Amino acid sequence: xxxxxxxxxxxxxxxxxxxxxxxxxxxxxxxxxxxxxxxxxxxxxxxxxxxxxxxxxxxxxxxxxxxxxxxxxxxxxxxxxxxxxxxxxxxxxxxxxxxxxxxxxxxxxxxxxxxxxxxxxxxxxxxxxxxxxxxxxxxxxxxxxxxxxxxxxxxxxxxxxxxxxxxxxxxxxxxxxxxxxxxxxxxxxxxxxxxxxxxxxxxxxxxxxxxxxxxxxxxxxxxxxxxxxxxxxxxxxxxxxxxxxxxxxxxxxxxxxxxxxxxxxxxxxxxxxxxxxxxxxxxxxxxxxxxxxxxxxxxxxxxxxxxxxxxxxxxxxxxxxxxxxxxxxxxxxxxxxxxxxxxxxxxxxxxxxxxxxxxxxxxxxxxxxxxxxxxxxxxxxxxxxxxxxxxxxxxxxxxxxxxxxxxxxxxxxxxxxxxxxxxxxxxxxxxxxxxxxxxxxxxxxxxxxxxxxxxxxxxxxxxxxxxxxxxxxxxxxxxxxxxxxxxxxxxx
Amino acid sequence: xxxxxxxxxxxxxxxxxxxxxxxxxxxxxxxxxxxxxxxxxxxxxxxxxxxxxxxxxxxxxxxxxxxxxxxxxxxxxxxxxxxxxxxxxxxxxxxxxxxxxxxxxxxxxxxxxxxxxxxxxx
Numbered sequence: 001x002x003x004x005x006x007x008x009x010x011x012x013x014x015x016x017x018x019x020x021x022x023x024x025x026x027x028x029x030x031x032x033x034x035x036x037x038x039x040x041x042x043x044x045x046x047x048x049x050x051x052x053x054x055x056x057x058x059x060x061x062x063x064x065x066x067x068x069x070x071x072x073x074x075x076x077x078x079x080x081x082x083x084x085x086x087x088x089x090x091x092x093x094x095x096x097x098x099x100x101x102x103x104x105x106x107x108x109x110x111x112x113x114x115x116x117x118x119x120x121x122x123x124x125x126x127x128x129x130x131x132x133x134x135x136x137x138x139x140x141x142x143x144x145x146x147x148x149x150x151x152x153x154x155x156x157x158x159x160x161x162x163x164x165x166x167x168x169x170x171x172x173x174x175x176x177x178x179x180x181x182x183x184x185x186x187x188x189x190x191x192x193x194x195x196x197x198x199x200x201x202x203x204x205x206x207x208x209x210x211x212x213x214x215x216x217x218x219x220x221x222x223x224x225x226x227x228x229x230x231x232x233x234x235x236x237x238x239x240x241x242x243x244x245x246x247x248x249x250x251x252x253x254x255x256x257x258x259x260x261x262x263x264x265x266x267x268x269x270x271x272x273x274x275x276x277x278x279x280x281x282x283x284x285x286x287x288x289x290x291x292x293x294x295x296x297x298x299x300x301x302x303x304x305x306x307x308x309x310x311x312x313x314x315x316x317x318x319x320x321x322x323x324x325x326x327x328x329x330x331x332x333x334x335x336x337x338x339x340x341x342x343x344x345x346x347x348x349x350x351x352x353x354x355x356x357x358x359x360x361x362x363x364x365x366x367x368x369x370x371x372x373x374x375x376x377x378x379x380x381x382x383x384x385x386x387x388x389x390x391x392x393x394x395x396x397x398x399x400x401x402x403x404x405x406x407x408x409x410x411x412x413x414x415x416x417x418x419x420x421x422x423x424x425x426x427x428x429x430x431x432x433x434x435x436x437x438x439x440x441x442x443x444x445x446x447x448x449x450x451x452x453x454x455x456x457x458x459x460x461x462x463x464x465x466x467x468x469x470x471x472x473x474x475x476x477x478x479x480x481x482x483x484x485x486x487x488x489x490x491x492x
Numbered sequence: 493x494x495x496x497x498x499x500x501x502x503x504x505x506x507x508x509x510x511x512x513x514x515x516x517x518x519x520x521x522x523x524x525x526x527x528x529x530x531x532x533x534x535x536x537x538x539x540x541x542x543x544x545x546x547x548x549x550x551x552x553x554x555x556x557x558x559x560x561x562x563x564x565x566x567x568x569x570x571x572x573x574x575x576x577x578x579x580x581x582x583x584x585x586x587x588x589x590x591x592x593x594x595x596x597x598x599x600x601x602x603x604x605x606x607x608x609x610x611x612x613x614x
Binding site: 072137140141144147148151152155158160161163164166167170171174175178181182185188189194 | 512515516519520525528532535536539542543546569570573576577580583584587588591592594595598599607611
C-alpha cells in the first residue's frame with residue numbers, strides 16, 4: 001500500500017475525523033479545537049496539491065473505495081479538472097475558516113461554536129468528495145450531507161430571519177435532491193449502472209432504445225442542480241439564506257456551495273451523458289437561456305437592495321449564471337471561462353462577504369446608505385471591498401476580466417454574439433451597483449456617523465490574503481487556464 | 493393497447509410517479525410546515541419505491557445463496573442503496589422537525605404565510 005495512492009480518500013477523511021473530534025475538544029480547549037480544524041484543512045490542502053502534481057505527471061487516478069471494483073463499488077476519480085475544483089474548495093474553505101475563528105464569537109452563542117466547527121468540517125468533506133466521486137448514488141448521499149450542513153450553518157445563529165430562511169432553503173433543496181434521485185432511478189432503470197464511466201458507455205445505446213427515460217432524467221437533473229445552484233427561476237431561496245447567515249457561512253455558501261453544484265452539473269453533462277444526447281436535445285440551450293436571464297435579473301435585483309449582504313447575495317445569482325453560461329454555450333473557450341469563473345467568483349465573493357462581515361463586526365451597520373465615509377475610518381476593509389468590486393465588474397488586473405473574456409470569446413466563436421452583449425451589459429449593471437458604494441465610502445462629504453471598533457488582526461489578514469488571491473487570479477491566470485484548457489480540449 | 497398493458501404490468505412505476513407528484517405539489521404549495529415535511533417524506537418514499545421496484549425480478553427469490561446457483565434472484569443492489577436513502581431521509585426529516593420546533597418557539601406558529609405576515613409587519 002503506497003500512501004500516495006490513498007490520497008483521494010485521505011483528503012476527504014481528514015476533515016471528517018476532525019468533525020467528530022472538534023466538539024469534544026471544544027469543551028476543554030476552545031482554542032485548540034479551532035486549531036484542529038485549521039490543521040485538518042491544511043492537511044487536506046497539502047494532500048490536494050500533492051494529488052494535483054501526481055495526476056499532472058501520471059494521468060488520472062482511479063481510486064476504489066474498500067477495493068471494491070466498479071460498477072458495484074464506489075469509485076473516486078482524480079483528474080486534473082476535478083483536482084482543480086478540489087483545490088479551490090479546500091483552499092477557499094481554509095481561508096474562510098481563518099476569518100471564522102475571530103468572527104463567530106460575536107455572532108453565535110459561545111457553546112454552539114464547537115458544533116459550528118463540526119458542521120463546517122462536514123460541509124468541506126462533503127464538497128471535497130463531490131468533486132471526486134464517480135458514482136451517482138454516492139453523489140446523492142454527499143448532496144444530502146452538503147444540504148443539511150449548509151442549512152445548519154445558517155440556522156445555528158437561531159434568530160428569526162435565519163430560522164425561516166433556513167427552512168425555506170431546506171425544503172427547496174430537499175425538492176432538488178428528490179428530483180435528482182428520481183433522475184438517478186430513471187438512468188439506473190435503463191442501464192443498470194451508477195458509475196459515471198459505465199453509464200456513459202451504456203447510455204449511448206440506451207438513449208436510442210428508451211429515449212423517454214433518459215430525457216426525463218436529463219430534465220430532472222437540470223431542475224435538481226438548478227435549484228441547488230440558484231439558477232435563475234429557481235433562485236428564490238438564496239437571497240434570504242445567504243444574507244441572514246453568519247458572515248463566514250455567507251462567504252462559504254455564496255463562495256463554494258452553489259458552485260459545487262454547477263460543477264457537478266458540468267461533470268454530469270460531459271462525463272455521464274454521451275455526446276449524442278447533448279447534440280440531440282437542447283439541454284445546453286435551456287441552461288444557456290436560463291443563465292442569460294439569471295445574469296440580467298440577478299444584477300437588476302441587486303441594484304434594488306438596501307441591505308449590503310442582501311445585495312451581495314443577489315449579485316451571486318448573477319455571477320453563478322456566468323458559470324452556467326459557460327456550460328450552456330457548450331464551446332471550448334466558454335467552458336474554460338465558466339470553470340475559471342468558479343475559482344474567481346469563489347475568491348471574490350467570499351472576500352466581499354468577509355469585508356461586509358468585518359464592517360458589521362466593527363460597526364454593526366448593514367444598510368448601504370449608512371456606509372458613507374466609512375472608507376476613511378476603515379481603509380483596509382474598504383480597499384478590499386473595492387478590489388472585490390473591481391473583480392465583479394471585470395476591470396483589468398482582476399480575475400473577473402479573464403473569465404468574462406473567455407466567455408465572450410466562446411460566445412463569439414460559436415456565433416452567439418447576443419450573449420457577448422449580455423455579458424457586457426451585466427458588467428455595466430455590476431458597475432452601477434458596486435461603484436456607488438465604493439465612491440460613497442471614500443469620497444462622501446459626510447463623515448461616517450457610527451462608532452467603529454478596531455478590526456482584529458485575524459480579520460485584517462484574511463482580507464489581505466483575499467486581495468492577494470484576487471490579484472493573482474487576474475495577473476497570473478496562465479497556469480490555471482492552461483490546466484483547464486488542456487482538460488476541456490479532451491472533451492471535444 | 494400495448495401501452496395500456498405495459499402500464500398495467502408496471503403499475504408500481506405509475507404509483508411511484510403519482511406519489512412523487514403528490515409529494516412535490518404539497519411540499520411547494522402548502523403553507524403548513526409540518527405538512528411540508530410530511531410531503532417531503534412522501535416524495536422521498538416514492539423514489540425509494542421506484543428504486544426497489546426496478547430491482548424486482550418477476551418470480552425471483554431473495555438474493556441469498558443457498559447452494560443452488562441456478563435460481564433466479566431479485567437484484568439486491570437497489571435494496572442496499574435504498575437502505576442508505578432511508579437513513580438520509582430520516583436525518584433530513586429530523587433536522588427539519590427540529591427546525592420547526594425552533595420556528596414555533598420564535599414565531600408562535602408553523603404556518604409559512606403567517607410567518608410572512610409577521611415578518612412583513614415588523
